[in-house]
Amino acid sequence: MxxxxxxxxxxxxxxxxxxxxxxxxxxxxxxxxxxxxxxxxxxxxxxxxxxxxxxxxxxxxxxxxxxxxxxxxxxxxxxxxxxxxxxxxxxxxxxxxxxxxxxxxxxxxxxxxxxxxxxxxxxxxxxxxxxxxxxxxxxxxxxxxxxxxxxxxxxxxxxxxxxxxxxxxGRRASTLTAAGASAHASEPEAGENAVYRAADAVDAVRDLDAPTADVLGESVSGSVAVTEIAGGTAWNVIPDECTITVDERTVPGERAALDRVEDLPGMSWTVDQDLPxxxxxxxxxxxxxxxxxxxxxxxxxxxxxxxxxxxxxxxxxxxxxxxxxxxxxxxxxxxxxxxxxxxxxxxxxxxxxxxxx
Structure with a gap:
């Protein structure tokens, strides 16, 4: 041996x-x-x-x-x-x-x-x-x-x-949180649907450009993707919160512009992990x-x-x-x-x- x-x-x-x-x-x-x-x-x-x-x-x-x-x-x-x-x-x-x-x-x-x-x-x-x-x-x-x-x-x-x-x-894991206001589903206009706000955020993430970089002549391409979504408490209640998980593969010196999502109504952004x-x-x-x-x-x-x-x-x-x-x-x-x-x-x-x- x-x-x-x-x-x-x-x-x-x-x-x-x-x-x-x-x-x-x-x-x-x-x-x-x-x-x-x-x-x-x-x-x-x-x-x-x-x-x-x-x-x-x-x-x-x-x-x-x-x-x-x-x-x-x-x-x-x-x-x-x-x-x-x-x-x-x-x-x-x-x-x-x-x-x-x-x-x-x-x-x-x-x-x-x-x-x-x-x-x-x-x-x-x-x-x-x-x-x-x-x-x-x-x-x-x-x-x-x-x-x-x-x-x-x-x-x-x-x-x-x-x-x-x-x-x-690298890998940056993020949570996007949509805040709304609950109401009975029979009167949806009385609340603010967090799922709808989250849907707008999903569209914004989908439109983001993935980062790229060159290192010693080698090309590095990142990615950004929604991987989970969760919201709502009952079939007859307008949801007041919805969360979105985003997986981003980062490249040297660049990040996707996820901060843009915070410009949308009711949206907040939290970074859960950032491996360089x-x-x-x-x-x-x-x-x-x-x-x-x-x-x-x-x-x-x-x-x-x-x-x-x-x-x-x-x-x-x-x-x-x-x-x-x-x-x-x-x-x-x-x-x-x-x-x-x-x-x-x-x-x-x-x-x-x-x-x-």
Whole structure:
């Protein structure tokens, strides 16, 4: 059994959907046992480590997370551990793709690289629930110049090919609330129908232009859509309130003009979640990361755009130049058959180590 496979299996087997402590303990213990790095466990539960260097220049950090979404019943053993199984050069189990496989590859690259400049490693908590760990780390002084976030970037340019994402979309979730005045439905003119006001707001959202941006020659297109609507209390009562849920996929530097909805009578707007997009701010990092990937897989790999928000958004928002590069393929994470390719994991470890050097 290879060291990479064994470490991935060890990390995947530890449940971390309700409590990340045990998974963080395993990562911290491994770093202290296998490296001479300065290892730190912060108040949020993040595991962070640095290898110092006598040379100046951009510092690089490998960044992952060790929390996972809740498993399917088939992914849990009778004693509560997570099932890990190998078939056809793939490891199956909750967290194999998102993202303990990448964390294992990063740990080994962090240990084995011969860097000329400061090299860091971080595994965050709370990525799956809004990035609490990343937000804490950046307020607690985690500020590498460059970061490689190990979320999935495989299979975008071609099946099985490891790519480098230089941008990803963010997500803003909003609630639009229409206020009206209730009345008996037999006398609708005596009230103010909140559903009608909400319908006007839906039309306004439908007419909004989705934002777009260019990042290092790659086009990023956002979207905005109404996804839920709820209002009314009874068949014979004019509704005095109606709420609309809006899902917006944001792009670097742009947002849809949802504030226009507040100009409509009786409408208010609340932002429930705002996960920032990411744009790589260093063409040197983007180019060097792609060179490392191409060296690891015989010339294949491209700069791509990732549709999903990651912790790279929080780091980029704090001024860290980021790329996303990891083994998960589109549609693989969070599924009952989640898995990761062992051959791509090996390429990831190789690429990470090349970039660190």
């Amino acid at each position: 290879s060291e990479l496979r064994a470490l991935t299996e060890r990390l995947v087997s530890i449940p971390s959907h309700d409590d990340e402590t045990a998974a963080g303990d395993a990562i911290e213990d491994w770093l202290r046992e296998h490296t001479d790095a300065d290892v730190h466990r912060d108040e949020a539960g993040n595991v962070r480590a640095w290898r110092a260097s006598e040379n100046s220049g951009e510092s690089l950090a490998f960044v992952g997370h060790h929390d996972v979404v809740p498993p399917d019943d088939s992914q849990v053993t009778e004693n509560g551990a997570f099932v890990v199984a190998e078939r056809d050069d793939r490891l199956y189990g909750r967290g194999t793709a998102d993202m303990n496989g990448a964390v294992a590859a990063m740990l080994l690259a962090f240990r084995d690289a011969d860097p000329e400049r400061p090299l860091g490693f971080a595994s965050f908590v709370g990525e799956e629930t809004g990035g609490a760990g990343a937000r804490h780390a950046r307020s607690d002084g985690f500020d590498p110049d460059w970061a490689v976030v190990g979320e999935g970037s495989t299979g975008y340019s071609a099946d099985g090919v490891l790519d480098v994402a230089v941008a990803h979309k 997009p990411m744009a790589c701010s260093s063409d040197r990092l983007a180019d060097r990361a792609l060179s490392a990937v191409r060296e690891a897989q015989d010339g294949d790999g491209e700069h791509v755009v990732k549709p999903h928000a990651t912790d790279a958004g929080w780091l980029a928002d704090a001024g860290v130049a980021c790329v996303v590069c990891g083994p998960a393929e589109p549609g693989e994470a969070h599924t009952e058959t989640e898995s990761v390719s062992l051959s791509v994991l090996r390429r990831c470890r190789d690429a990470y180590e090349r970039l660190a050097a």
